[in-house]
Amino acid sequence: MNNVDAFIAALPGIGRGILVTLELTLGGAVFAFLIALALGLATRSRLLLVRGATRIVIEFFRGTSLLVQLFWLFYVLPLLGIRLDSLFCGILALALNYGAYGAEVVRGGISAVSIGQFEASRALNFTSWQRMRRVIFPQAWAQMVPPFTNLLIQLLKGTALATFILLHDLNFFINELRRSTGDTLFAYGIGLVIYFVIAYLLTLGMNAVEVRAKNRIAAGPTLREVMGLKPPKARSQIDQTPRSRMTGVIS
Amino acid sequence: MPTKSAARTTAVPEPPRIQFEGVVKKFGLNTVLDGLDFSVARGDRVTLIGPSGSGKTTILRLLMTLEEANGGLISIDGEPFTHERKGKRLVAASEKYKRRMRTKIGMVFQQFNLFPNMTVRENITEAPQHVLGQSKDVANMRATELLAQVGLEGKADAHPSQLSGGQQQRVAIARALAMEPKILLLDEVTSSLDPEIVAEVLAILRDIALSTDITMLIVTHEMQFARDVSNRVLMFDGGRIVEEDEPEAIFTNPREKRTQDFLKAVL
Amino acid sequence: MTDLWSWDRAFQAVPVLLEGFQITLLATALGMVVAAILGLAIAISRRSQFRIIRWPVGAMNEFIRQTPLVVQLVFAYYLFTSISPLQIGITVIGIHYATYMSEVYRAGIDGVAPGQWEATRALSMGPVRTWRAVILPQAIRSTLPALGNYAVSMFKETPFLFAISVVEMVTAAQQFGAQHFQYIEAITLAGLIFLIASYPTSLLIRKLETRLAY
Incomplete structure (x- = not known):
């Protein structure tokens, strides 16, 4: 039962690692969400210049690979005189990359709201901000959640790259456990x-x-x-939901 | 409204509530309105009839600024609507100006377009509160009145998805009226309703028409309704007015061949 | 700025990067083959009438899909020491993406009208014939854009092979940077090469998508 002893000894480290992984995930997700909102709304701008610039930013961060972005922030940015904390570096890279993917989700969600809702808002004379905040976004939001769930899981998986910018996340401590036990299957299985x-x-x-x-x-x-597992009539709706969100689509 | 009736007796003519002057609207190569002229006086209830594609709905959508005209001038109460006066010149209206002019107009849609994320009450009070700046209490009180008027007293806290089509359309009517519009646009409001429900919605509209002095512009296929409610009927074809008259005259004794053919087909 | 970015070093880096790029392309192409075939096998076994097949395959599929590819790569790298890192890399990436692809196939299969299954029953066609002649030809057509999208996304994840010391493009860039004590040129160029290669491909797929959407 050498493994068990080693595991118990490694527990504090693993706990710290989980914490770092969660910090990366939640920090990355919050900033990615904000970036996604800003970029997603900007793709609908009336100004061609704004739309064009947004498109370029989105394609840039989608197109240049997460690891490259991470390395760029970690290795290159200091040369330009900007030295970021490793954790912030990780959060920023995740936020930019997944924020660009999320922008498409925001755009898609908004364009899925029926045109009649836009017209009715105009007939009631809402400002465009009121229209977005009170009418369009709440409806678009329901459409956005499942793809955002996919992105969140992708982002969590992406945090494991943090080990390569010398962060002691969960991935790092799994490897430590492998070293201390010499048992790859055990360490990585648990991880x-x-x-x-x-x-x-x-x-x-x-x-x-x-x-x-x-x-x-x-x-x-x-x-x-x-939660109450009660209503039989609502059943079908609940049944479909967990399935759709598990499909991890990123492209 | 004593001032209004007083105004009516004076000699100075009021400007028409709605005036179209040489209005042109094209969709791509397709000219829907070709230099359209007509005007609607205060309190008039005008029904637009004609085959589909004749530009009736486009007129309502131009008034609601859901579409932009390619030419001509639309005025409300003598003030240009899509353009504003800068000194003596007319320039394209700013969004702010359009919003000010738009407060005079309400619209009820064929597809209801209720907000699914709000309750019935919220649908009705949202715009009065946040656009007109009414207090919550005032808006709620008015909503209760309006719901009673459209026969939906008990439904204030329901969501639109829990209502039948007819009920949804009644809420949509209450929602439009809550904005106290001077002009109400009704765009085929019964076209997506089951036939047996049409009557209940039309009865409410008839009530409103006869009990208020809201100017109404109605696009409908319900000729009986047009007859009951409106005091003028315009027959459209190909983006032009083919014939206009009082409902009795136009329905019983149309002069133009196009009108005769059309009425024969729909009646 | 001038002594920060050296065009000399940039030109030196290009051949090194392109060499790595070949590995990147190779890994993507072979990884996609594994993913496409294995993904289909997973999708079909998840519709098996036997729970003993359906259940473990489904559980494994979820487990692999919801856990990080990098960790899986390192895991396999330490576990199978006798196999070359590149082979491990291709296999693990292939398996990881097979779990995505299986969902795509599943959607495609679910999209085949129920009447088609009933018709094969009515014609008393066997399961193999049913799948080969009727279901798959209809299901796979709709999965082509997703296949392309995943190829692009896999392409952008091949840098993860860095973790198991396969010298693909980003590893090459990192090594070049370490040797010359200057990372800016190599890493920037690597990013640009990714962008140049993946963006037109995405556009192409989007076009394919609209064309296949009837």
């Missing part, structure tokens, strides 16, 4: 299971967000109804 559990919990959380978003636009049961 992958931890990643899987985190992914699972994030998915559960996002499912709750989705149920709420759909309920808000009265297209589904309330969260309480879903």
